[in-house]
Amino acid sequence: MASASGLVNAALPDDLLAEVFRRVAAAGGKADLDSCALVCRRWRGVERASRRAARVPVDGPDGDAVVRCVADRFPGLADVFLDHGLYIAAGASAAAAERSRAQGWDNENPKLDEQHMQCSTLSEDTQKENGSDGVNPTSFTDAGLLHLIEGCKGLEKLTLNWFLHISEKGLVGIANRCRNLQSLALSGGYVQNHGLITLAEGCNLSELKLCGVQELTDEGLVEFVKIRSKSLVSLDISFCNGCITYRSLYAIGTYCHNLEVLSVESKHVNENKGMISVAKGCQYLKSLKMVWLGVGDEALEAIGSSCSALENLSLDNLNKCSDRSLFSIANGCKQLKSLIIKSSVKFTDRSIERVSQNCKMLQHMEINMCHIMESAALEHIGQRCINLLGLTLNSLWIDNNAFLGFGRCCFLLKSVCLANCCKISDEAISHIAQGCKNLRELSIISCPQIGDEALLSVGENCKELRELTLHGLGRLNDTGLATVDQCRFLERKLVTPH
Template identity: 35%
Template sequence: MKGSDLINSKLPDELLFDIIQRFDGSKSDCDAISLVCKKWMRIEAIPARRNHQDHSGCQAPRPASPPTCTLGSTIEMELNSLERSHIVNNLKSQAFEARLLTSLSPLVMSNDQNALGGVQTLYFADVVDCWLQTYVIDVMQKKRRAHSSEHHQVNENSESESELESFCLSDAGLSSLAIGCKDLEKLSLIWCSNITSLGLKSIAESCRFLRSLDMQGSYIGDQGLTAVGQCCKQLEDLNLRFCEGLTDQGVVEFAQVCGKALKSLGIAACAWITDKSLIAVAAHCTFLETLSLDSEFFRNEGIVSIAKSCRSLKALKLQCINVTDEALQVVGSLCSSLELLALFSFQRFTDRSLLAIGKGCKKLRDLTLSDCYFLSDKSLEAVASGCTKLTHLEINGCHNIGTWGLESIGKSCSGLLELALLYCQRIGNSALFEVGKNCSLLQALHLVDCSNINDEAICAVAQGCRNLRKLHIRRCYEIGDKGLIKVGENCKFLTDLSLRFVDRVGDDALVSIGQGCSLRYLHVSGCHLVTDIGLTAIARGSPELTYLDISVLQGIGDMSLAELGEGCPMLKDIVLSHCRQITDTGLSHLVKGCAQLETCHMVYCPSITSAGVATVVSGCANIKKVLIEKWKVSQRTRRRASSIISYLCMEL
């Protein structure tokens, strides 16, 4: 149909439906029909849906021993976890979610309304032509960029906008779900802007066993939240992040009627929720264990109230610029059960806060300090002496914390499992010497922009922390082959290695890693000294490799891809962008051996042509995304696989 649409513009939907019904219904025919255009995809789905309903009146016939789709315990819907074919890839997440609810509606509205309410499993064969392991309604309604047709761009754009609007989950869809899923325990309505208090009220009234509710980004008002509190007395987990329609009134009323069961609460960027809400939560939700707050409208009063009443508090995450030492000192003195503390962008508290935490929170295991400019080495020394059970530590952009503070952690916290040092310019080698000497259980190390850490520190960690499984280094220009060679020789359990723009790392390091470790994840973008020699060693030594990023490497060519195709059959994701030596020949070798490949990024590769793109698309049955320049995609490839082709934006 070049030039103009001579079918859709002339034939009514009823006639197209009749024509499509005359096919034998094989999977290949259905796939081909669905890939023509969005209109044909919708029409093709209708007979499949009806056939499944006609077999038994309410449910599709089941194979002998299928995996089940549990409705009673978990309701989430994550599109990416359900994609099984090119047809699914061709659907927007909104359309996919709407089809699930459409399939559910006839069952809900059938004469036997109790049939679904008591059933724990349900089969939607007409949606993805396979059994769904979980039925999730994690309705992520982020707008995806529409793949518009070259000849009908204006019409396609308008059609996409109308489809997007029609497929957004509404109160009506939520009401249908509520009627059929009485035993619902977990519901996520993330960024569902069309949901109102009316729809949430229907869920609350029908699903009284609800335990977890995530309303992030949903514009639901106080009435809906109050209804949940009145009806769902077992609710334990509530996420109100970015719920701009809520005020103190809704949170207070919810806490008053449903506070005893609540264990986890998250609030962020809600301008009308203040300390008044936290005071109510403190008064009624005394069993609260996890609290996450991100708002400039919270001050000391609310945090102090929580600390005084919620003595079972185990996790506290705060990004509240108006909270000061006073609040953290009360937390330290009263919340002895605290196990996780994350403090972000604090500019109004000092070492006094961490001194109180170190003194009172002996069970602290996980500590994150991000952009806390007034903390010094004294804070880490207090934590090290008081919180000896610490297992996870992240220091991000705390410019007054230096070597001495981290040395204290290394000496006292021998059970440390994960250490992340991001933008820590004042931390030097001797800090990691202590970690290597005493923290033999360390499994993960992250270093970003740490200019005073070099190969000597990495050698110390490699020799002392032989259980290391993850090593991520980015822009640490003093680290090179010497340190990584020691990692390859000593850390035999290493499976995850990321070396991003570490200029001094070359082939010798990767040869050592390839001989000593079997990697599953490798990222060496920007390591300009790496060539085919190093990558060949990885390919031969890591048969379970699933992710590889070799972008911006000018020394990588077709030989590496041939080795990967031969030695890494489990590879799923590869990034080849800016690799000038890779050609179509290398891609053919890669595709031949890596049958499970799902994503391939290959922009700015001048030797890759439309033939190479076609090879990847046609040769990988599981392929879901190919990122490439638009002019390299032939018309034939575009027709066959438009849903998986993503184009580099060149127009900005």
């Protein structure tokens, strides 16, 4: 009798088998694909040719060899993450992989083929031994990058994390060979103006992320957005000294009329006109993140009046913005689903009240280190934002009454994170637990008045709880934890006393 695998092989052509593997990847991820590849040589060959995504470690002395091995074995890759934050678990795995490739899969243990893909976080001890202070040496260079883009001709998404040894030659290679590239993320390296402009000319990019890149100026970014003005949909720029100024923001607003996602972090923006240009020019904007910008109320008033499609807004350390800004956002951006406010010194309860009145679709709210906000702000959210799914509060001077409304109205709430809220006690958690019975994630950090009674209420009411994180709760004993353990779906519990 023919084996089961033989019957399947006889019935399925390669293209249909490849489609099966793509669906396996979508449902289960890399581990399931690896299992499929071990069934037989045919499955292994088809899986290699059809694999679409890989996260590849480029730490240590074998970075180019690892990338070369991956490119040779998986020519169908479309999404590649070259990560400096990982390292090869087996010290000689790159050499073993090269040997395996030369000799053929039949003559080697098939597990050797996977060793170069097995990665783990570099331990502190290993970092100290290497004398690297947490930054691994890497031999990943232009040669490895060029081999990747030559071997994987269908690249659509590429991420380079900590690419210190990649020069303009490597970026030009991407521009010349990756015509289908749509998304590019560059973190921690050197990007000169000419290199970025060449990328804009060679690749039809719709997404660009620049984080911690050096040598780039606003001149290069302005030229980039001019060239890619029609295709650019998402732009994320952070920790790039001198790259984001009012001139680059003005160019974004002038040329990128199809932009939907914008994230900017810069201490070099001290004028409103750049963000006003963005507001007037990027009216399809759906997600906006602003960090450390020295803009005032006029900038956010322009966003509120022009960007009615805005769904996600994050404001971090905008110390010149007051309630006027949030009033305008609440009046104009009624599709808002997520609002994050961090380290803002002028926003008060009044602005949160306006948001709760007008933004009925709000699903996620985070308020972090806004010291002049009090319980009234949370009372408004709890009473009016009945679609709320996630709530994060950190370092707020609020009391238990702030949570009454969540228990009475926010029945859909699934995730709650409370940190450094010193005035709240067991009563606050009980309000949430008794009303929000669909709660799945709960994190309580450094709230000293919370103890066993809170967890008793959670255990009795929140039967859908999946994840629980508790830290710095001095009044916590085994009684409350034992009750929570009865939640049958609990998958992750992290408890640290201090």
